[in-house]
Each structure stands twice: as structure tokens, then as C-alpha cells.
Amino acid sequence: MGATDVNLAELIGSRICHDLISPIGAITNGLELLDMVGAVQGPEMELISGSVGSAGARIRFFRVAFGSTSDQPLGRSEVAELLKDVERAGRVRVNWNLTEAVPRNQVKLAFLALMCCESAMPFGGQVDISASDTGWQVTGTADKLNIDNDLWKNAATGNFANKLTPAQVQFALLPETAAAMGRRVAAEIGTTRVTLRF
Known part of the structure; x- marks a missing residue:
């Protein structure tokens, strides 16, 4: 996958998220109106409301992770609220350990790395995201990890022996997006911890 493919993937991601966020927002507004007039109450309403809220949050997250990038800064409160x-x-659980606003394209890399860590933690865990003068570090910690060795051993290059599934696309996009920004990805695997640096 070359830089042109990355740009195309970003445009597709932006388009899908842009087209989905409006109807989900409209559904959320409709649910709030129903709640205000007391038309529908009970566990069914809570289930629908929770599901719509979750979908909206994931789409906003995907918009940053898969959408087109820029140097526009994202503030700490905006990122923390989204997470x-x-x-x-x-x-x-995610700890965003940055206090300053950072460019959107760097947040994109952090979100892709977060998704890589999530894939190794099917039973839950914690991800810590930090940055310093030497670069970014995204570390996932869990009592039980499920490591796909092909993905993690080749996360730096994006050259995988096995064909990727849609749930693994972040492993291909992370090194390509990092390379387009002049960065290199490094991965470390432990018994209870995985770390990505860029």
C-alpha cells in the first residue's frame, strides 16, 4: 500500500463518517425529544439510547483514526471527552497523558495504535498514551493478552504473511501513515503488555 492508497483510505473514511454522523445525531435528538415528553420509557429506551450513543462515539473516533489528516490541533479536553x-x-480504559493540544495527524497515529492494542486485549485492560520530545508511546496492559504474532512482529513494516481482515486494518494503516509523516513504528510484546512507539 503506497502513500496514494493511504490518502484514498483517508478520504473514504472521512466520507463514510461524515455521511453517518448526521443521521445518528438526528436519532439522538429524536430520542431526547421522546424522553422530554415521556413518550417512551423503560429498559428499551435505555438500550436504544445507549446503542446510539456508542455508535456516535465510535464514528467520531473513526473519523480521526481513518479520516483525512491535518496539522489542525486537537485539545486535551476534546480528545479526552471523545475517548x-x-x-x-x-x-x-484509556489514559490520555498529554496536557497540550496536538496536531490531528498525530492523534490519528495514536488512535490507530490504540486500536492495535485493543485487538490484543479481548478481555479488557488499560491503554496509556503519552508523548515526549523523542516521540509517542502507546502501551496496552492486561492480565490476559491475545497476541497475533504475525500482526505484532510486522507492525513496523506493514508486510504481513497472512491476509488482513477488516478488524485488523489498523495494523496496515499505522506504519504507512507514520511513514507519510516521516516517522517509524516500533513494537514490543510482553506477557502482559504491548507497546507501540512512533
């Missing part, structure tokens, strides 16, 4: 919304529907 908190995504956390509600999953088993992984």
Missing part, C-alpha cells in the same frame, strides 16, 4: 465516550461501550 471517555468510546470507553463506555468497551472493556478498555
Whole structure:
């Protein structure tokens, strides 16, 4: 996959997220109106509301992870709020250990790395994201990890022996997106920890 393919993937990601966020927002508004007038109440309403909220959070997350990039800064509160919304529907807790606003393209790399870590933690865990002058570090920690050796051993190059599934696309996009920004990915695997640096 070359730089042109990465750009095309970003445009497709942006388009899909853009087209889906409006109807999901409309459904959320409709549910709020129904709640205000007391038309529908009970566990069914909670289930629908929770599902729509989760879908909206994931689409906003995917818009950054898979969408087109820029140097536009994203503030700490904006990123932390987005990650908190995504956390509600999953088993992984995320610590965004940055206090300053950072360019959107760097947040994109962090989100792709976060998705890689999530794939190794099917039973839940914690992901810590930090950055320094030497680069970014995304570390996933869990009591039980499920490591796909082909993915993790080749995460730096993006050259995999086995064909990727849609659930693994972040492993292909991370090194290609990093390379387009002049960065290299390094991966470390432990018994209870996986780390990606770029």
C-alpha cells in the first residue's frame, strides 16, 4: 500500500463518517425529544439510547483514526471527552497523558495504535498514551493478552504473511501513515503488555 492508497483510505473514511454522523445525531435528538415528553420509557429506551450513543462515539473516533489528516490541533479536553465516550461501550480504559493540544495527524497515529492494542486485549485492560520530545508511546496492559504474532512482529513494516481482515486494518494503516509523516513504528510484546512507539 503506497502513500496514494493511504490518502484514498483517508478520504473514504472521512466520507463514510461524515455521511453517518448526521443521521445518528438526528436519532439522538429524536430520542431526547421522546424522553422530554415521556413518550417512551423503560429498559428499551435505555438500550436504544445507549446503542446510539456508542455508535456516535465510535464514528467520531473513526473519523480521526481513518479520516483525512491535518496539522489542525486537537485539545486535551476534546480528545479526552471523545475517548471517555468510546470507553463506555468497551472493556478498555484509556489514559490520555498529554496536557497540550496536538496536531490531528498525530492523534490519528495514536488512535490507530490504540486500536492495535485493543485487538490484543479481548478481555479488557488499560491503554496509556503519552508523548515526549523523542516521540509517542502507546502501551496496552492486561492480565490476559491475545497476541497475533504475525500482526505484532510486522507492525513496523506493514508486510504481513497472512491476509488482513477488516478488524485488523489498523495494523496496515499505522506504519504507512507514520511513514507519510516521516516517522517509524516500533513494537514490543510482553506477557502482559504491548507497546507501540512512533
